[in-house]
Amino acid sequence: MSSTYDLMVAHPFLTGLPPAYVERLSRWACRAPLPAGTRVFEEHGRADRWWLIRDGYVNLDTRLPGRGDVIVETLGPGSVLGWSWLFPPYRWHFGAVTLGPVLAIALAGPGVRGLCDADPAFGYELTRRFTAVVVDRMQATRMRLLDLYREPA
Numbered sequence: 001m002s003s004t005y006d007l008m009v010a011h012p013f014l015t016g017l018p019p020a021y022v023e024r025l026s027r028w029a030c031r032a033p034l035p036a037g038t039r040v041f042e043e044h045g046r047a048d049r050w051w052l053i054r055d056g057y058v059n060l061d062t063r064l065p066g067r068g069d070v071i072v073e074t075l076g077p078g079s080v081l082g083w084s085w086l087f088p089p090y091r092w093h094f095g096a097v098t099l100g101p102v103l104a105i106a107l108a109g110p111g112v113r114g115l116c117d118a119d120p121a122f123g124y125e126l127t128r129r130f131t132a133v134v135v136d137r138m139q140a141t142r143m144r145l146l147d148l149y150r151e152p153a
Contacts, residue, residue: 004029007105011052012078013129021122028111032104040081040096047090048109050082056102060094062141069095073140083130083137085109094137 005026008014014022032051034040041047043063057076061069072094075081081104084092090109116123 004031004105007031007054008052011054011105013052013080013133017125021125024115024119024122025107025112028108028115029105032102032106034098034102034104036098036100038098038102040098041092043092043095045092047082047084047092049106050080050085050109050112051104051106053077053079053081054103054105056104057099058096058102059099060096060137060140062094070144072144073137074099080130080133083133086113086127086130094141 002010005023008022008026008029009019014025034056040051040058043061053075055077057074058079058081059074060072062072064070081096082092084090086109112126116126
């Protein structure tokens with residue numbers, strides 16, 4: 001069985017990150033097997049961690065008035081789940097539920113924020129990577145909402 005550190009080094013989100021940074025992150029990480037159908041977090045709930053998905057799939061959803069929960073995006077192996085832990089007020093912008101069994105690495109948000117504060121170069125690199133995730137999620141949400149509200153031809 002691979003160590004948490006080994007799983008992290010192999011994850012695409014951390015590709016190119018100096019080994020010393022990955023080692024620091026690994027101090028705040030643990031394996032997180034999630035059973036099928038697990039509600040990982042609720043929209044607007046307190047965001048205090050994030051996950052690197054190794055195996056399996058997670059749906060991101062949002063609640064739309066009159067429509068209920070709408071799937072915004074499906075994340076799979078190599079994806080990052082959760083970015084709201086990094087930006088105040090530390091509340092989830094979406095909900096997340098596993099489609100089947102998921103193997104992920106969970107990282108503690110407050111601990112990782114402390115690493116970022118202590119080392120601005122590390123903080124900048126991690127924030128740069130998460131900003132790309134945020135932009136991607138917002139674009140996926142925009143496209144999904146356009147699909148939902150597109151007038152029939």
